[in-house]
Amino acid sequence: MKLGFAFSSFSWSQDQGLLGDTFRLIVERVERAGFFSLWIPDHFFQIDPTADPQRNEMLEGWSALAFAAGCTNRVKLGTLVTGVTHRHPGVLLKAATTLDVLSHGRTYFGIGAAWSEAEHRGLGIPFPGQKERFERLEETLQIAQHMWSGKTEPFQGKYYHLEHPLNSPQAVQQPHPPILVGGSGEQKTLRLVAQYADACNFLSTFGTREHRLHKLAVLREHCERLKRPYEQIEKTVTTVLHITRMGARER
Known part of the structure; x- marks a missing residue:
């Protein structure tokens, strides 16, 4: 089992001038503690339900990961997860590739169908219906495979049209950074996990352990139908651990 550290809130001090220094300190300590990975939420507004409703500090995900890459040498870096509607796929793939190059191959490409309508409306980002968001997610995963394979031929999808999807330099990790x-x-x-991804992520707060085991069984069925080895896919879960002074952990 590998342990990762995921940020959910950046509301640490009344003095926002200290936010960058605090973020750096936490990131450095995460690596020093031996965590395998570090994850940033790709949100624009505060989403932590336990946070002070008057506080709304939220760092932009990919910029924060780039900063974290400069503070570390070993820990893996990823978004948990990028909303597909937040950025054009070509620009998003360029950002993910750049992070992989500058971090010497430490990037996870975390992506999902997006869900926060308030963020989209607040910042003027179009928020299509669920069906379209999932169709855009699949096209983006296809574009990722296209660009990370080194192809520069045009990509013509239902929603995205890339005339010359040049991606240079290419990612350090081959054939590409792991897609979550x-x-x-x-x-x-x-x-989509079975067809395109290298990893999946579930929330421990969503359903019981038996419920998650059922989801894994469904994933296995999709893999069998697509003739994809189920064991190839990394299974991850996001949960909350409270570590006491005695070292005991409580959910």
């Missing part, structure tokens, strides 16, 4: 798809929808999300 977040979510547990049985018909769409888990099928």
Whole structure:
């Protein structure tokens, strides 16, 4: 089992001038403690339900990961997860590739169908219906495979049209940075995991252990149908651990 550290809130001090220094300190300590990976939420507004409703500090995900890459040497870096509607796929793939190059191959490409309508409306980002968001997610995963394979031929999809998807320099990790798809929808999300992803992510707060085991069984069925080895996919779960002074952990 590998342990990763995921940020959910950046509301640490009344003095926002200290936010960068505090973030750096936490990132450095995460690596020093031996965590395998470090994850940033790709949100624009505060989403932590336990946070002070008057506080709304939220760092932009990919910029924060770039900063974290400069503070570390070993820990893996990823978004948990990028909303597919937040950025054009070509620009998003360029950002992920750049992080992989500058971090010497430490990037996870975490992506999902997006869900926060308030963020989209607040910042003027179009928020299509769920069906379209999942269709855009699949096209983005296809574009990722296209660009990370080194192809520069045009990509013509239903929503995205890339005339010359040049991606230079290419990612350090080959054939590409691991693709992680977040979510547990049985018909769409888990099928996309089986078809395109290297890893999946579930929330421990969503359902019971038996519920998550059922989701994994559904993922296995999708893999069998697509003739994809189920064992190739890394399974991850996001949970909360409270570590006491005695070292005991409580959910």
